[in-house]
Amino acid sequence: MKRLIFYLNxxxxxxxxxxxxxxxxxxxxxxxxAQTPNVRMQLTGEAGAGLxxxxxxxxxxxxxxxxxVQLDLGPNRKDTFExxxxxxxxxxxxxxxxxxxxLAANGNVLIAPRQTYSQRLLLNEWYDFPxxxxxxxxxxxxxxxxxxxxxTVTVGPKNDQRLRDLCAALTIQALSDDxxxxxxxxxxxxxxxxxxxxxxxFLQQLLESGSSVAAEAAEGLGRLGSSGSTEAIDVLKRAxxxxxxxxxxxxxxxxxxR
Numbered sequence: 001m002k003r004l005i006f007y008l009n010x011x012x013x014x015x016x017x018x019x020x021x022x023x024x025x026x027x028x029x030x031x032x033x034a035q036t037p038n039v040r041m042q043l044t045g046e047a048g049a050g051l052x053x054x055x056x057x058x059x060x061x062x063x064x065x066x067x068x069v070q071l072d073l074g075p076n077r078k079d080t081f082e083x084x085x086x087x088x089x090x091x092x093x094x095x096x097x098x099x100x101x102x103l104a105a106n107g108n109v110l111i112a113p114r115q116t117y118s119q120r121l122l123l124n125e126w127y128d129f130p131x132x133x134x135x136x137x138x139x140x141x142x143x144x145x146x147x148x149x150x151x152t153v154t155v156g157p158k159n160d161q162r163l164r165d166l167c168a169a170l171t172i173q174a175l176s177d178d179x180x181x182x183x184x185x186x187x188x189x190x191x192x193x194x195x196x197x198x199x200x201x202f203l204q205q206l207l208e209s210g211s212s213v214a215a216e217a218a219e220g221l222g223r224l225g226s227s228g229s230t231e232a233i234d235v236l237k238r239a240x241x242x243x244x245x246x247x248x249x250x251x252x253x254x255x256x257x258r
Contacts, residue, residue, distance in 0.1 A: 038064045041148045043121075043139045048154035051132055052163060052196040055153055059139070060118035063111040071143055073107040077119060080107065082140040083126045084150075088133025095126040122186070124193035129155050160198060167191055167202040174206055174213045181212060188213035192220025195227055204235045 040062040049055050059081070063069045074080035074097070083095040111117045129135060138150040173187035191202055199220065206217035218239075224232035 039069055039145050040064065041139075041141075041143065041145055043137070043148045043151055045137070045151035045153050048156060050156045050162060051129075051158035052194050052198075053159075053166060054190040054193065055123040055129060055155070057121050057123055057137065057151060057153070058118055059121050060116055061109075061111060062116045063113060066113050068113060069111045071109055071111070073109055073143075075107055076105050077107045077109065078121065078125075080141050080143065081121070081126070083123070084138040084140055085127050086136040086138075088131065088135065093127065098125060120186075122190060122193065123153065125189070128195055129153075130195075131155070132157050158196075163194070163196060163198050167194060167199050171202045171205060174216075175209055175211060184211075184213055185216065188216035192216040192223070194220070195223060197224065197229055197231070200224060200229065200232055200235065203232075204239075207235070207239050 042060050042062070044058045044060065046056040046058065061069075061071065072080065076098075079098050082097055085093040085095065087093065109117055123129070123137065132155050134152055134154050136150050136152055139148050141147075170187045170191045174184050174191065176184065188206055191199055191206065203217045203220045203224070207214050207221065218236065221232045221236050225236065
């Protein structure tokens, strides 16, 4: 009787076992970053710039494991970052997070096995780098793996002509129809963080274009205004008094009403 029962149940049991084994073999788990120690984070500095020019660094995470790794970089894939800056005079400054807000894009990133994720960071979003000299920049995140080594960035003397040419090139890129919207926004963001009156006419052009980058321009003018530029405030006031084209209305209006 026992042999008969085994014979009747055996093929079914075997089929279930084979299905279970196939599922296990095909399953590729996705681990949170805290569970995968063989992951390397790095911050790489790019070439230095003159005073008030954009400063960039590249953030990268190398997944050296055999499974996909998921991490959350915060809104717009950067709100989890903070910087610790040592300025040329030896003082240390903790920047805090950017606080992108509820409308920012999701920051989840999935890194395939043996692959590297990287993105470019505009360091001026966190810190102004207000004087020439050499700065030490350390990246701080809430990601649960070993911190990257600090980098040094060099800020040279102010070069008015180069700064003006840079503003012009970034403005053209921000208003171009060729690059993806993300590249347009990145160009406008760079102009908006140039804390010098040279940037003012270019920010005004971006603002009055009524394009998708007008929000960055308004915020840049606001930063210039907070630094003492009454002309930047006047530009904002004049723009606020002009009706924008309905088909090109952007999100900068609430900023102007603050």
